[in-house]
Amino acid sequence: MPKYHRPTNRADALTALVEGGPRARALVGGTDLLVGLRHHHDTADVLVDLKGVTDLPEPVVVTDDAVLIGPTYTMGELVTHPVVGGWFPALVEAALTVGSVAIRNRASLIGNSCNASPAADTAPPLLVHGARVTISSLDGDRTATLDEFFLGPRRTLCGPGELVTRLELPRPAPGSGSAFRRLTRRRGVDLATVSVAAGVGPDGALVAAMGAVGPRPLRSEVPGPVDLTDPAALDRALDQLVAVATPISDVRGSREYRLATLRVLTKRAVLAAADRRDPREMAS
Incomplete structure (x- = not known):
């Protein structure tokens, strides 16, 4: 005791x-x-x-x-x-x-x-x-x-x-936004299989941080501007953001499943963060 x-x-x-x-x-x-x-x-x-x-x-x-x-x-x-x-x-x-x-x-x-x-x-x-x-x-x-x-x-x-x-x-810069997404095996108090937070700055710069895909929470950035309406530009940015991930396979998911899920969740978080920006405060 x-x-x-x-x-x-x-x-x-x-x-x-x-x-x-x-x-x-x-x-x-x-x-x-x-x-x-x-x-x-x-x-x-x-x-x-x-x-x-x-x-x-x-x-x-x-x-x-x-x-x-x-x-x-x-x-x-x-x-x-x-x-x-x-x-x-x-x-x-x-x-x-x-x-x-x-x-x-x-x-x-x-x-x-x-x-x-x-x-x-x-x-x-x-x-x-x-x-x-x-x-x-x-x-x-x-x-x-x-x-x-x-x-x-x-x-x-x-x-x-x-x-x-x-x-x-x-305090975040005016015209920025953030969002969080996660996946678990079941609802409730289960640990995340993958979790992602994303931020989009007023100049279109991206930042993401990920949980359960490395030995510690991981952070990555892509300088702006990133044109999120251009699918090719968004794909390139996602490649850069998730490149830091080094997941393992365990009871909550395989390495391959986590990597695939991470990309999907990162995209969702980035787009949700972008939607939260105030257009009046975004860099022209």
């Missing part, structure tokens, strides 16, 4: 993580961690509960240029926030696929990112929207893009004694 700590300030939380060593884990919602411990898929000697820490960043702060998200901000709060929904529709679409309402009301967005599952549904839209994380330790803070943060299956830049205290989403 892991030792349980419930600190009331950030310094004590970080100290508990340091003293707990590599097998100390931060706990917020626990929707992945506690299930993993119960079924012996995860290990921890120390659990540091952050819900009583009073000096963590606010759950959500909206500025003129970004949305800043703290460690306790849940998926349930995210999907009902008007600014998040307006600026980052792909993220809301992805969050709505995470478990049930009860799970979303406990699961934190930062915790989902720190879990670093290659099939995490919120990772692709966060990558598309250029998310950055702040990693805190007793020595201070450092920042990284989310693309840099993901190292591999359940591996991140966040080391022993460190804690992700903020996730920053820059």
Whole structure:
């Protein structure tokens, strides 16, 4: 049974993580961690509960240029926030696929990112929207893009004694759009066989991020403008976007099936993102 700590300030939380060593884990919602411990898929000697820490960043702060998200901000709060929904529709679409309402009301967005599952549904839209994380330790803070943060299956830049205290989403450029698409074997809480988020910029540039087709969520870009009304141009862009994928065969789908599905979903996500752009704000 892991030792349980419930600190009331950030310094004590970080100290508990340091003293707990590599097998100390931060706990917020626990929707992945506690299930993993119960079924012996995860290990921890120390659990540091952050819900009583009073000096963590606010759950959500909206500025003129970004949305800043703290460690306790849940998926349930995210999907009902008007600014998040307006600026980052792909993220809301992805969050709505995470478990049930009860799970979303406990699961934190930062915790989902720190879990670093290659099939995490919120990772692709966060990558598309250029998310950055702040990693805190007793020595201070450092920042990284989310693309840099993901190292591999359940591996991140966040080391022993460190804690992700903020996730920053820059405000999208006017005239851009985003969308999310996924495929599972069945409806409900099943992991994605393939998931894709896509963004289309005001100049017609494309960005895509994919889940469950590599050892970590993957991101790719195609410079604009891309004429999405030209089938040949769209096909060339899709070739470039999906070229980073390196799926494996497992119980959810074969490598070949995933590659074929990925292309279809990427096309759907790109076209849906393009439809969400405001024509009045697009580059001429």
